[in-house]
Amino acid sequence: MSLVAEAFVSQIAATEPWPENATLYQQLRGEQILLSDNAASLAVQAFLQMCNLPVKVVCRANAEYMSPSGKVPFIHVGNQVVSELGPIVQFVKAKGHSLSDGLDEVQKAEMKAYMELVNNMLLTAELYLQWCDEATAGEITHARYGSPYPWPLNHILAYQKQWEVKRKMKAIGWGNKTLDQVLEDVDQCCQALSQRLGTQPYFFNKQPTELDALVFGHLYTILTTQLTSDELSEKVKNYSNLLAFCRRIEQHYFEDRGKGRLS
Amino acid sequence: MAAPLELSCWGGGWGLPSVHSESLVVMAYAKFSGAPLKVNVIDNTWRGPRGDVPILTTEDGIVSQPAKILNFLRKQKYNADCELSAKQGADTLAYIALLEEKLLPAVLHTFWVENDNYFTVTKPWFASRIPFPLSLILPGRMSRGALNRILLTRGEPPLYHIQEVEAQIYRDAKECLNLLSNRLGTSQFFFGDTPSTLDAYVFGFLAPLYKVRFPKVHLQEHLKQLSNLCRLCDDILGSYFRHGPMGISPAGPEMIDVNLRKLTQLVNKESNLIEKVAFLHHCFPMDDNLRQSPQLLPRKLPTLKLTPAEEENNSLQRLSP
Numbered sequence: 001m002s003l004v005a006e007a008f009v010s011q012i013a014a015t016e017p018w019p020e021n022a023t024l025y026q027q028l029r030g031e032q033i034l035l036s037d038n039a040a041s042l043a044v045q046a047f048l049q050m051c052n053l054p055v056k057v058v059c060r061a062n063a064e065y066m067s068p069s070g071k072v073p074f075i076h077v078g079n080q081v082v083s084e085l086g087p088i089v090q091f092v093k094a095k096g097h098s099l100s101d102g103l104d105e106v107q108k109a110e111m112k113a114y115m116e117l118v119n120n121m122l123l124t125a126e127l128y129l130q131w132c133d134e135a136t137a138g139e140i141t142h143a144r145y146g147s148p149y150p151w152p153l154n155h156i157l158a159y160q161k162q163w164e165v166k167r168k169m170k171a172i173g174w175g176n177k178t179l180d181q182v183l184e185d186v187d188q189c190c191q192a193l194s195q196r197l198g199t200q201p202y203f204f205n206k207q208p209t210e211l212d213a214l215v216f217g218h219l220y221t222i223l224t225t226q227l228t229s230d231e232l233s234e235k236v237k238n239y240s241n242l243l244a245f246c247r248r249i250e251q252h253y254f255e256d257r258g259k260g261r262l263s
Numbered sequence: 264m265a266a267p268l269e270l271s272c273w274g275g276g277w278g279l280p281s282v283h284s285e286s287l288v289v290m291a292y293a294k295f296s297g298a299p300l301k302v303n304v305i306d307n308t309w310r311g312p313r314g315d316v317p318i319l320t321t322e323d324g325i326v327s328q329p330a331k332i333l334n335f336l337r338k339q340k341y342n343a344d345c346e347l348s349a350k351q352g353a354d355t356l357a358y359i360a361l362l363e364e365k366l367l368p369a370v371l372h373t374f375w376v377e378n379d380n381y382f383t384v385t386k387p388w389f390a391s392r393i394p395f396p397l398s399l400i401l402p403g404r405m406s407r408g409a410l411n412r413i414l415l416t417r418g419e420p421p422l423y424h425i426q427e428v429e430a431q432i433y434r435d436a437k438e439c440l441n442l443l444s445n446r447l448g449t450s451q452f453f454f455g456d457t458p459s460t461l462d463a464y465v466f467g468f469l470a471p472l473y474k475v476r477f478p479k480v481h482l483q484e485h486l487k488q489l490s491n492l493c494r495l496c497d498d499i500l501g502s503y504f505r506h507g508p509m510g511i512s513p514a515g516p517e518m519i520d521v522n523l524r525k526l527t528q529l530v531n532k533e534s535n536l537i538e539k540v541a542f543l544h545h546c547f548p549m550d551d552n553l554r555q556s557p558q559l560l561p562r563k564l565p566t567l568k569l570t571p572a573e574e575e576n577n578s579l580q581r582l583s584p
Contacts, residue, residue: 109442113357120360171412173328192353 012080014094022055022077024048025063031147032061035225036126041073043085043217048075049253050208051097061148089210099209107204111211114196114203118211121189122218124174125182125232131165133179135228187235194239201248208249215242216249267301270332272317274304274392277474280504282388284370285329286317288467292333294503295458298341305392329467333460344459351454355461358446358453361439362468368413368428369436369482370472375409376425379478437485444489451498458499470496 026041027033033041041057048055055075060066067074067083074083075091082091092098100111130141145161146154169175174182193215202208203215219242223233236242270293272286280302281287293300305316319326319335326335337344344352374385389405390398410425417428443465452458453465473486473496487493 105445106448109446110354110357112442113354113361116364117357117360120364168415171408171415188356192356195349195353196357198350 014096016078016095018053018095018097019078020054022053022075023058024055024073024075025058025060025066026073027063028059028061028148032144033059034141034144035130035221035227036123037064037072038225039123039126039218039221040071040085041217042221043214044073044075044088046216046249046253047085047089047099047210047213048092050099050213051092053092053097085210085214099207100204102207103204103209111204111209114193114211115214117189117192118214118218121185122222124169124172125186125189126218126222127165128169128174128177128182129179129227129232131162132169137162139228183231183235186232187238190236190239190242194242197241197245199241202245212245212249216246220246220250267299269301269303269320270317271303271305271320273389274306276388277476278500279470279474282471282475283316284367284467284471286467287470288329288463289317289319289332291458291463291466291499291503292336292343292460293341295463296336296341296343298336298339333463343457343463346457347454347459351459355454355459358443358461359464361442362464364416365435365439366468368417368432370468371409371413372429372432373472373477373479373482375406376413377479381406384475384477433482436482440486440489440492444492447491447495449491452495462495462499465492466496466499470500 024041024044027037029038045055045057063072063074064070068081069083071084074081075088077091080091082088100108103111129136131137142155142158142162146158148154149157166175177185197203202212204211219236222236223243223246225233227233270286270289272290273281273283275281279287280290281304290300290302292298300319317327317329317332319332321335326332336342344355347355373380375381386402386406389402393401413428413432414425417432447453450456453461469486469492472483473493477483
């Protein structure tokens with residue numbers, strides 16, 4: 001969002017309390033949504049659950065185009081639309097709910113750094129695996145991405161998105177990486193997260209923060225998504241404290257609140 | 264380790280061993296870990312690679328990106344992180360990701376995309392080091408590559424305009440600098456008294472921003488207000504790069520600071536406190552110099568690995584009245 005729009009949103013946001021009919025939009029859960037989008041959406045849902053803010057999840061085929069920044073998920077609250085975890089966290093903070101108020105300056109810096117690590121390594125690796133790995137792209141991604149549309153639109157949109165993602169990978173230097181190198185990076189990232197988590201229940205001891213929501217979103221999706229090969233989820237399964245962490249958040253925030261099992 | 268490792272990279276200027284961030288990161292890491300690197304500065308001839316700099320040439324082949332070069336050096340047992348705990352290693356990775364996501368777009372913008380800076384400083388500098396007619400093509404290509412990277416990672420499709428993201432990337436960069444400054448606090452380096460990979464990365468990204476003289480400078484102004492980050496850059500430059508390849512040496516007050524630091528470090532090695540005070544008063548009877556750099560005196564500096572003892576004695580004799 002541009003600076004002016006952000007200032008506007010936070011001013012308006014501060015005046016109204018969280019409404020009952022807030023909705024979160026994402027793509028169709030069964031046939032269309034992809035690994036990276038599902039991870040982002042789950043992270044936002046987990047964050048809102050942790051803040052105790054009710055939100056209804058609505059699935060639409062054109063969610064990506066409805067979003068103001070082109071990325072899912074986005075939330076529709078009152079008469080504002082905010083997309084992506086970063087701006088949503090700020091929006092929720094403007095309304096007076098925050099998970100990271102109890103942290104001091106150094107801890108806040110660490111939290112931001114680890115969130116960037118997850119975005120930089122895990123999210124990019126997921127995008128790489130979905131779009132640049134020929135096997136996965138051909139078998140799974142193309143079919144899923146274009147599924148709501150008739151021929152030939154489904155092929156055109158899928159190829160266009162793939163071209164865009166490949167361009168981005170090349171610009172940041174991931175264009176020449178092989179799948180093994182990408183998996184090694186994922187392993188390094190998981191190792192760093194595992195070492196930071198240690199034996200604590202959450203990353204900053206007793207209370208969960210947006211970092212916990214983000215990590216949960218990505219790791220849970222990786223662990224539960226069926227891909228052509230299991231290598232990605234195997235890398236995460238090597239770290240038992242990360243598995244326990246995902247299980248804990250799933251039980252505490254999703255099952256106990258009566259939402260049932262996440263699909 | 265028998266054959267020399269050669270690093271090809273861009274040269275230096277404004278007191279830095281290299282003006283290119285990634286080359287600086289590799290050079291700094293090599294100095295911290297004690298790896299013997301022969302540095303080949305890219306110059307005006309047709310020799311040597313120019314594309315994916317920095318490039319490490321070993322007897323087995325070439326290694327190209329900074330992350331891969333650092334991994335290679337670690338495998339050769341040149342490790343600057345051996346004293347870090349597992350958690351600090353994890354923190355290093357996270358902070359490097361923060362630097363790449365938040366600070367790098369703004370650094371790229373300041374160097375390559377901002378028109379005033381690019382046409383008056385960056386382009387002439389790089390063009391003078393590339394032989395004609397490549398000097399007409401290569402800087403332009405690097406500039407377009409930088410713009411591309413900024414837009415693809417920060418811009419919002421389908422419009423991709425640079426103006427929309429400029430304000431955002433500078434705001435993110437200032438926030439990132441503030442976070443780094445908070446994390447560094449008052450300690451010598453990020454993880455204690457010895458420099459590590461994270462210090463190499465921070466130095467590599469910040470030093471060009473700090474030292475190169477640009478016409479459009481608001482990010483540089485912000486950095487100069489964060490005195491602990493500037494002190495980190497000056498420390499590393501003073502301690503590790505004095506004997507190495509350097510461009511134009513800084514004259515005037517910076518030279519006095521360096522000598523002050525050398526003397527203070529020699530003095531700190533002495534254990535007798537009274538001797539220290541008398542010694543300093545003897546060398547600097549005027550109080551102005553001490554007031555100029557108040558933060559240097561009370562600190563304890565780590566022992567320098569590179570400077571031989573005789574040189575320090577020589578400089579002492581030069582300075583005592």
